[in-house]
Amino acid sequence: MRILVCVKRVPLTGGRMVLTADERALETRHLGFTISPHEECGVEQAVQLVEQHGGEVTVLTLGPPEAEEQVRDSLAAGADRGILLATDGEEWDPQATAGAILATIEAERAAGGDFDLIIFGNESADSGNFQVGIRVAHALGRPVVTGLKGLSIEDGRARCEQEVTGGRDIYLVPLPAVVTVLEGINLPRYPSVPAKLRARQKPVETSTPERPEPRLEMVRLVVPPGQGKQAEILGRGPEAAPAVVEVMRELGVA
Amino acid sequence: MVLTLIEHQDGNVDELSLQALTLARNLASGEPLHALLVGDGAREAAAQLAGQGVGSAHVADDERVAAYAPGAWAQSVVELVERLEPSAVVAAGTNRGNEVLAHVAALRDLPFAANCTEVAGGSPLTVTRVRWGGSLLEEARIHGAPTLLSVAPHMVPATDVNGAEAPAVEAFTPTLGESDLLVQVAEHESTVTTGVSLAEAKVVVSGGRGVGSADGFGMLEELADLLGAAVGCSRVVTSAGWRPHTDQVGQTGTKVSPDLYIACGISGATQHIAGCKGAKKILAINSDAEAPILASADYAVIGDLSEIVPALTAELRKARGP
Numbered sequence: 300m301r302i303l304v305c306v307k308r309v310p311l312t313g314g315r316m317v318l319t320a321d322e323r324a325l326e327t328r329h330l331g332f333t334i335s336p337h338e339e340c341g342v343e344q345a346v347q348l349v350e351q352h353g354g355e356v357t358v359l360t361l362g363p364p365e366a367e368e369q370v371r372d373s374l375a376a377g378a379d380r381g382i383l384l385a386t387d388g389e390e391w392d393p394q395a396t397a398g399a400i401l402a403t404i405e406a407e408r409a410a411g412g413d414f415d416l417i418i419f420g421n422e423s424a425d426s427g428n429f430q431v432g433i434r435v436a437h438a439l440g441r442p443v444v445t446g447l448k449g450l451s452i453e454d455g456r457a458r459c460e461q462e463v464t465g466g467r468d469i470y471l472v473p474l475p476a477v478v479t480v481l482e483g484i485n486l487p488r489y490p491s492v493p494a495k496l497r498a499r500q501k502p503v504e505t506s507t508p509e510r511p512e513p514r515l516e517m518v519r520l521v522v523p524p525g526q527g528k529q530a531e532i533l534g535r536g537p538e539a540a541p542a543v544v545e546v547m548r549e550l551g552v553a
Numbered sequence: 554m555v556l557t558l559i560e561h562q563d564g565n566v567d568e569l570s571l572q573a574l575t576l577a578r579n580l581a582s583g584e585p586l587h588a589l590l591v592g593d594g595a596r597e598a599a600a601q602l603a604g605q606g607v608g609s610a611h612v613a614d615d616e617r618v619a620a621y622a623p624g625a626w627a628q629s630v631v632e633l634v635e636r637l638e639p640s641a642v643v644a645a646g647t648n649r650g651n652e653v654l655a656h657v658a659a660l661r662d663l664p665f666a667a668n669c670t671e672v673a674g675g676s677p678l679t680v681t682r683v684r685w686g687g688s689l690l691e692e693a694r695i696h697g698a699p700t701l702l703s704v705a706p707h708m709v710p711a712t713d714v715n716g717a718e719a720p721a722v723e724a725f726t727p728t729l730g731e732s733d734l735l736v737q738v739a740e741h742e743s744t745v746t747t748g749v750s751l752a753e754a755k756v757v758v759s760g761g762r763g764v765g766s767a768d769g770f771g772m773l774e775e776l777a778d779l780l781g782a783a784v785g786c787s788r789v790v791t792s793a794g795w796r797p798h799t800d801q802v803g804q805t806g807t808k809v810s811p812d813l814y815i816a817c818g819i820s821g822a823t824q825h826i827a828g829c830k831g832a833k834k835i836l837a838i839n840s841d842a843e844a845p846i847l848a849s850a851d852y853a854v855i856g857d858l859s860e861i862v863p864a865l866t867a868e869l870r871k872a873r874g875p
């Protein structure tokens with residue numbers, strides 16, 4: 300089974316959102332980077348499926364050249380090869396992102412390597428457009444099931460589980476298929492040191508697609524009000540307990 | 554005309570769809586409002602739209618769409634778009650609302666703005682939408698017609714229009730192909746939940762890395778029991794396997810809105826706050842007086858939670874008497 304997982308590099312923002320002067324990006328000079336927990340679970344799911352059924356996991360990202368770091372992290376988590384669609388750092392809108400991912404899938408297919416399963420996060424961590432996976436599925440004419448908390452492959456079909464009020468909804472779809480997953484579908488393993496070393500040797504192919512004009516055009520970012528309160532200190536250590544109970548009484552929860 | 558997709562449970566309209574309808578009415582600014590309802594109970598739900606200023610409710614409730622099928626819902630939207638040529642299509646920013654509009658966007662090759670909080674007007678339409686699960690906002694222009702947008706949950710209070718009549722119900726049977734029904738709920742597994750649900754709890758006692766271990770949560774559970782509270786946690790805790798992911802609060806976990814959220818040994822990363830900022834009050838218990846959580850909390854106790862939490866439990870017991 301050949302599986303593709305799509306991941307997006309995003310900053311680890313910590314306790315505060317700080318914008319650049321032009322208000323078009325987060326100030327990331329002092330930040331580390333990661334991928335969405337949903338996508339981390341996507342990589343783990345793909346690796347588990349290949350461990351079970353055999354095959355190969357490819358991980359793809361569209362982002363600045365530095366996004367090779369997130370590809371290598373995914374390779375350390377067990378993926379076999381990487382594809383980096385390098386940009387100049389400017390964000391691509393979801394339609395353009397889907398277009399670039401689609402072109403890569405089609406090129407792979409033309410070269411004789413089609414994917415049986417394509418895994419996305421339910422939504423990207425930063426822009427949260429809830430759509431790239433669905434767009435790619437439509438362009439390929441393949442079924443797509445979103446927001447999965449459970450996924451297994453039986454007899455060439457994907458059994459997909461969604462958490463809904465009161466239980467789980469089950470979908471059964473034939474392969475090849477597209478799925479989008481949520482954190483909690485599995486518990487990703489921590490990459491071992493040897494796995495990290497092996498990841499350095501795994502192949503990563505890079506290309507530089509052309510960015511189309513965005514049709515969902517970001518104008519500027521705004522930090523919502525509410526950031527930067529100052530908590531009232533009720534006390535230090537266990538001696539503060541009576542003051543806390545007093546507050547709980549006032550709030551009617553004690 | 555603005556078309557709104559209305560979700561309902563067994564004939565009861567979802568509150569989040571009424572919020573979406575409120576933004577749609579705003580966007581329509583006098584143009585007619587239409588609604589689309591799909592599935593079992595759609596007719597009963599349409600009748601509940603009295604007072605919402607909806608002129609026509611298009612209802613698709615034949616047995617093919619009794620079970621949810623995103624492709625079939627999207628095809629129904631597309632059919633109405635072709636027939637009625639709305640200027641915009643609006644849905645709630647729910648799993649289904651976002652999913653269906655993303656399908657519509659793909660089918661019609663249109664841009665789609667998920668989780669909007671405001672529409673500023675203009676052509677192309679300028680909207681404000683949510684990023685990072687609500688920790689950041691974005692102003693964006695949507696270059697496409699009709700404009701497709703969903704409305705971020707709990708950001709637009711639902712209002713109604715005085716004296717507005719019930720909509721005229723117009724039944725329609727969407728033309729569906731096999732592929733529109735390929736992805737459809739095949740079965741539902743019910744799970745019986747016990748205890749206080751995290752999403753609906755009045756009080757949440759939540760723990761982070763500072764709790765130190767799975768066993769450390771014992772004292773949080775004790776306090777929670779006493780308060781009739783649910784226990785929550787941060788992502789560090791679920792990643793370490795101390796608690797199940799169903800307990801995680803945050804951008805990729807559960808969003809909570811209790812009267813009091815008690816954050817024990819949680820630093821206050823934006824992705825965690827995204828899940829608990831709906832709380833009326835936040836109390837932070839943290840050994841670091843400089844922790845970022847203090848900029849999101851209303852109250853704080855500084856010190857070691859392994860001393861403070863048991864002291865709090867004891868004090869509550871004492872206050873309640875024997």
Ligand SMILES: Cc1cc2nc3c(=O)[nH]c(=O)nc-3n(C[C@H](O)[C@H](O)[C@H](O)COP(=O)(O)OP(=O)(O)OC[C@H]3O[C@@H](n4cnc5c(N)ncnc54)[C@H](O)[C@@H]3O)c2cc1C
Nearest residue numbers: 424761762763787788803804805806818819820824840858
């Ligand atoms: C896209 C994305 C999505 C994410 N989604 C989520 C999410 O849904 N939920 C979530 O929680 N995180 C999420 N995260 C992770 C988030 O960024 C933080 O890493 C995480 O919330 C930190 O958890 P923590 O506060 O428990 O740990 P830390 O940040 O390590 O904080 C531990 C805190 O405990 C205090 N402490 C230590 N010992 C004690 C003691 N004895 N007594 C009192 N205080 C003590 C410390 O002072 C510190 O403030 C996400 C990250 C990304 C990138």
Ligand SMILES: Nc1ncnc2c1ncn2[C@@H]1O[C@H](COP(=O)(O)O)[C@@H](O)[C@H]1O
Nearest residue numbers: 305306361419420422423428429430431
């Ligand atoms: N730049 C990108 N590179 C690779 N995959 C992406 C990118 N942007 C989005 N995706 C994938 O599409 C999913 C949904 O993104 P979105 O539609 O932006 O919410 C993400 O979880 C990723 O799996």
